Amino acid sequence: MSKPDDPIGFGETEIPHGETLLEVDGLSKYFASESGLLAGISLETDQFPPVSFGVDQVKAVDDVSFEITMGETLGLVGESGCGKSTLGRTLLRLLDPTDGTITFKNDDLAELSGEELRQKRSEIQMIFQDPQSSLDPRMKVGQIIEEPMRAHDMFDDEGREARAKELLEKVGLDPRHYNRYPHAFSGGQRQRINLARALSVDPDFVVCDEPVSALDVSIQAQVMNTMEELQAEFGLTYLFIAHDLSVIRHISDRVAVMYLGHIVEIAEKEELFENPQHPYTKALLESIPVPDPRESDARGVLEGEVPSPQDPPSGCRFRTRCPQLIAPEAYEFTDEEWAHARTFMRAVKRRTFEPMAAAEIRREFFDGDLPRGDAGEIVKDAIDAVATDTGRGDESDDERDGWEMATDLLLESFAEQSICARERPAYDVEPEHGTEQHFAACHMHR
Ligand code: SF4
Numbered sequence: 001m002s003k004p005d006d007p008i009g010f011g012e013t014e015i016p017h018g019e020t021l022l023e024v025d026g027l028s029k030y031f032a033s034e035s036g037l038l039a040g041i042s043l044e045t046d047q048f049p050p051v052s053f054g055v056d057q058v059k060a061v062d063d064v065s066f067e068i069t070m071g072e073t074l075g076l077v078g079e080s081g082c083g084k085s086t087l088g089r090t091l092l093r094l095l096d097p098t099d100g101t102i103t104f105k106n107d108d109l110a111e112l113s114g115e116e117l118r119q120k121r122s123e124i125q126m127i128f129q130d131p132q133s134s135l136d137p138r139m140k141v142g143q144i145i146e147e148p149m150r151a152h153d154m155f156d157d158e159g160r161e162a163r164a165k166e167l168l169e170k171v172g173l174d175p176r177h178y179n180r181y182p183h184a185f186s187g188g189q190r191q192r193i194n195l196a197r198a199l200s201v202d203p204d205f206v207v208c209d210e211p212v213s214a215l216d217v218s219i220q221a222q223v224m225n226t227m228e229e230l231q232a233e234f235g236l237t238y239l240f241i242a243h244d245l246s247v248i249r250h251i252s253d254r255v256a257v258m259y260l261g262h263i264v265e266i267a268e269k270e271e272l273f274e275n276p277q278h279p280y281t282k283a284l285l286e287s288i289p290v291p292d293p294r295e296s297d298a299r300g301v302l303e304g305e306v307p308s309p310q311d312p313p314s315g316c317r318f319r320t321r322c323p324q325l326i327a328p329e330a331y332e333f334t335d336e337e338w339a340h341a342r343t344f345m346r347a348v349k350r351r352t353f354e355p356m357a358a359a360e361i362r363r364e365f366f367d368g369d370l371p372r373g374d375a376g377e378i379v380k381d382a383i384d385a386v387a388t389d390t391g392r393g394d395e396s397d398d399e400r401d402g403w404e405m406a407t408d409l410l411l412e413s414f415a416e417q418s419i420c421a422r423e424r425p426a427y428d429v430e431p432e433h434g435t436e437q438h439f440a441a442c443h444m445h446r
Contacts, residue, residue, distance in 0.1 A: 015105060017071040021205060021237050022091070027100035027110075029061040029083075029090045033310055058309045060086040062261035063100070070204070073231065073238040075252030075269070077245060077284070081306060083261045084241045088207040091239065092126055093117060104205070122152045125198035129210035131190035135182040141168070141193055142178035148201045167196040170233070172226050188219035192226065199230065209241045224251050245284060249273060254436060257281045260317040261309055262424075267431065267438040275432045277440035280318045304350065316441065319420040326443055328417035330374075337371035341379055345410040348386060351403055358387035378413045382406040419443050 015021050033056040060083045068074050076084050089095045091102055093109055102109040104124065112120060125148075128134045135144055145164040149155055155163060165175035171192040173185075182190055191211060198206055208227070212220040228251065230236060242248050248255055248269075255272045257265040257280065265278040276282045283302045304321045307313055313320050323346075327338040344365040347353050353364070361383045362368055370376040384390040385406035415421060420443055427445035431438040 015070040015204070017235065018069050020067050021070040021105065022068040023101075023103040024067070024091065025065050025101045025103070027061060027064045027087070027090065027102060028059070028098045029086050029095055030057040030059050030098045032056070033058050056310050059261050059312060060309055061090060062309075062312070064258075064261075064263050065100075066256055066263060066266060068205070068237055068239060070237055071231070071235055072253040073240050073251055075248035075255040076239060076241045076258060077243065077248045077255060078258035079284075079302075079306060080243060081309075082258045083309070084243075084258050085209050087258070088126065088209050088239060088241050092121070092124055092207055094126070119152075122148070122154075122201040123203050124205045124207070125201065125203040126207045126209065127191070127194050127198050127211045129213050131187055131194050131214065132182075134194060135190055137182055140179050140181055141185075144182070144193060145197045145200050148197060152201055154201060163200060164196070167199055168193075170199070170230065171196045172222075186219075187215050188223055191215065191223055195223075195227065195230065199234065199236075202234070203236070205237045205239070207239045207241070210243070211240075212247060213242065213244065220247065221250065227251065245287075257284065260306060260312050262317050262441065263439075264318065264441040265439060267429075267440075268434040268436040271431045271433040271436070271438055275438075277429050277438065277445065278318075278442045279322050279324045283323075303346070313421070315419070315421045315423050316425050316443065319415070319418070322420065324442075324444065325415060326418050326420050328414050329419070330417055331371070331414075332373060333371055333375060337375070340366045341371055341375065341410075341414060344379065344382070345414060348382060348403065348406045348410060355386065355388045357389045358383050361387055375414075378409060382409050385409070419446070 062083075064087060066074070076087065078084050086095065090097050091109070093102075093112070097110045100110060104120070107116075107120065109117070109120060109124075139147075142161060142164050145167060146160040149160045149163065154160070161178070165178055168175045168178065173189060173192055173196070177184075182193065185193065191214075194211075211227075212223050215223060224247070227238070231238060238251075240248070240251050252269045254266065254268050256263050257272070257278065259280050265272065265276065265281045267275075267277075272281065273285065276285055280302075287302075302321060303323070307317070307320055316322070319325055323342075325342055327333045327342075333341065344361075347365065353361075356364070362370065366379070370379050383406075385402040423443070425441045425443045425446070427440055427442070429438040429440050429445055
């Protein structure tokens, strides 16, 4: 389908294939953690005035930067709650950014408002996860597809109908179904209607938020294939958000991995899958072929819970779950000593072993030999705090205190002193596949 002969919105600033279409720089989206009139107001009897206004912020997206080039598909992957959808919605200005710029065709979307923003919205569209709830059941398919065109004053009635029918065909549906209601279609067909609606205003950029997650696996590939065909025909650029790495692998040219509001790795698809450099990406990949990291063995690979975005860890946000945490420089650990100490620290923090005698703990975690110097003294104190023969690690009332003491001692002495806790990592890695930039937010590349 050629671009319609219409002056509104079509044929504006053309970006050549492969050139930057969207550039995001330092983008953040924070939410107040409480809502309501009195949210965040607390009574402070020892001060005047006796109230304080402290609203905690949930850092859903925090200082994120990346580019998307014309005609590519950037996959965005991460566990549920990592900020992917918030990022997608903030790019479209469905949410107002807290900070940063979103440069789209030389305009900063973060700065636009009113009519300027409304006009831009025809160039950027979104497809949502649930095709059932995103289609109004009271509207006919034709009306649904024509709705965005009407909102942007594109074409007359006849022109809109012609375009809607043409798009129905393009997305693999029968144009004669123009007057049917959404309930008459299957999930995959409804997502195709969504596609037709998004494309009706001839966008350059489409944010696809888990568009095939609600579909059967057999239907997923068909819808993705149609999306790829439409991309080639219309020169579309996609940001494709998914938690399923096999879906991401199918459709992406490049992949960005997100964790707790940060992008931790970006690389070409082959480079990311064959040469992952961030421990979080590696853990996600180890969970394949189980498709859903939220409900799968990924829990076993990815130990521990995702920390609260209200109070994210300092430095590298993955450090509280990272199996590769870097040794603190203040101690002279050998690699083996640090590996033992790190394993012991994680086990104490998560209480993954039964209380036992100090000598047994040394054998179990340190092959009998504690690290040398100050580090060894700290480990010894931590062992004593949880061991059964020191009076703290048995079933007495003191047991909890012992585990907590040992955890605090180890975390404060070791984990908090690591470069992983002190500096936010950001490094470029030499790619093994392709020539695109490979970014990895991990201090192992320092
Ligand atoms: S910076 Fe440290 S904690 Fe973060 S991923 Fe790398 S090794 Fe792990």
